[in-house]
Amino acid sequence: MTVKLSNVSKRYGKDFSLKNVSLAFETGKIYGLLGPNGSGKSTTLKLIAGLVYPNGGKVEVDNEEVTRKICRKVAYLTELDMFYPSFTVGEMVEFYVSQFADFDPKKAEQLLQEMKLDPGKKIKQLSKGNRGRLKLVLALSRKSQVLLLDEPFSGLDPMVRDSIVKSLLSYINFDEQTVIIATHEIDEIEPLLDEAIVIFYGDIIGQKNVETLREEEGLSVLEWFKSTAAQMEGKK
């Protein structure tokens, strides 16, 4: 298992963001972490990226307990902007090259071209769609063991989404990477996923192989998600 969460809890004050969650992710698969906004998806990814620390339990990547330093093995795309706005696209890429040993400048160049991003342009002058593309360039250009994508489609129009799905498929290294995508836009990514995990207000309420789900229950991930979530809502 590349990524492992064992009995992990994360609290913000009295509120639980995650309650005693155990999850395992293996290499070569794409996982969808699905749930409504505020259900703990982002927290899970931040825990794996070493940006927040659990109150209880253990988070491991590649058999190493996660600290801030784990980012050398984990590429992470946030839903928020993670740039220095006064930098140009090229300067931002250059900064990543200097900070991450596994960053591949050639791949970045290729991706910039494909996404039609001008390296000389200042980041604060980029449109939202282009900032989303740039985030993806920075995350996909790394040969990291783990790739975390937090709401990669948020706020992007359908054309951009399509091109993002294509770049994901072209640039993910399926032999060596574990990919976890957190999103509430399930429709978009369903065909991309191997496994779907539903997280609901801090609890994992289901994990299914996408194709098995269709084969055995005749349900798409979206339908399954809706029915599981409705059941939980009923119990509350």
Added chain:
Amino acid sequence: MTKDFQASKPIYIQIADQLSSQIVRGEISAGEKLPSVREMAIQSGVNPNTIQRTYSEMERMGIVETKRGQGTFVTENEQVLKALKLRLQTDIIGVFVQNMKELGFSQEEMIEGIQQYCRREQA
């Protein structure tokens, strides 16, 4: 692109069905090389593991053959291709007959209807 799939059927089977009908229609010819798993995945916006499964399934049915180090090719075996064509026909007829039955048509009425339709089509 991504919403083309039906919910109730595994995606790998749906892609296999698409490829099969493309082969039968001659859009992909016998002996032709299929796109690599990665290319096919990008084309259809689907996880490569799914495409891998599609190819294995089609190989199991004898429709495609994987040549080591070269890729996946459509079979040149006429019999298999003929059988595939017949199977697709059966599938379509099956759906048609089922729908007709639900509408309350008898077997004779169905055949009569098809013949009439074809005559008008020709004219």
Added chain:
Amino acid sequence: MSAFQGLLKKDFGISKFWFLLWIIFLAVFLIIPLAIEIYFHMPLTVIPVAVILLLGFHIFFLPAMLLSMLRLEGKTQLWLYNQQSSKALFLSKITVSLVYQLITQVFLTGVGLMIYQYYKNQIHIKAADLFNGITVVNAGIALLGLYLSCWAMFYWTIYHSLGKFPGVKNWRWLVIVLLFIAYNMLSTFLARIEFLKEVVNKWNIPVFMNANGKFRQGGWEIYLKAVDLPVLEFVLYVIVALSLFLISCWLLDRKVEV
């Protein structure tokens, strides 16, 4: 480019605008006194004061620069999403700020010397005294700046470490104020103890620091007096600064969640 060079370049990139502003600020507050002197025909009355004041402000330049960079980094996760050690992350910012500070200190010292050149016959000071004075003042300002920067880092990391507790989140600044008061009370209390005073003042190094100037017959006469620097106190300050730096690094690695 090594990782640390990358950090330096990045920190220069995010702070150069503020440095430019600082230079403009310095220029304005040199030109205004100059204009006043020319207009009112009173040479060497306001400018020397301005130069000394501006140089003195440098005590706060380093911590202010550092905080402005940290404020920017606190807005995204980019800074902490980095495999370099916390020491490297902080040191890069300190290095960049210190370089800025040395540049403007040298510049202001240069301005001071130019004034001295123009009015050499009106200012009477020994060359050796002048040199010593310049060195000690500049070094003192830089060191004080570094010392205060360690406090700035410490308070910043404490402030952000408290961010994950919703209960205190809105009262974080109060915790900082209380910490500040507590430390100052403690240090004043310790400084009053006779025994400690004696120990601290046991070893001294004379340094030139205290300048006495007299305006006499249209000219300045400046004397530098040797002042004793208590070695132990100096060492104590270094230890405090280092501890603050290390605590900040520790907090940044374990507790700060932005």
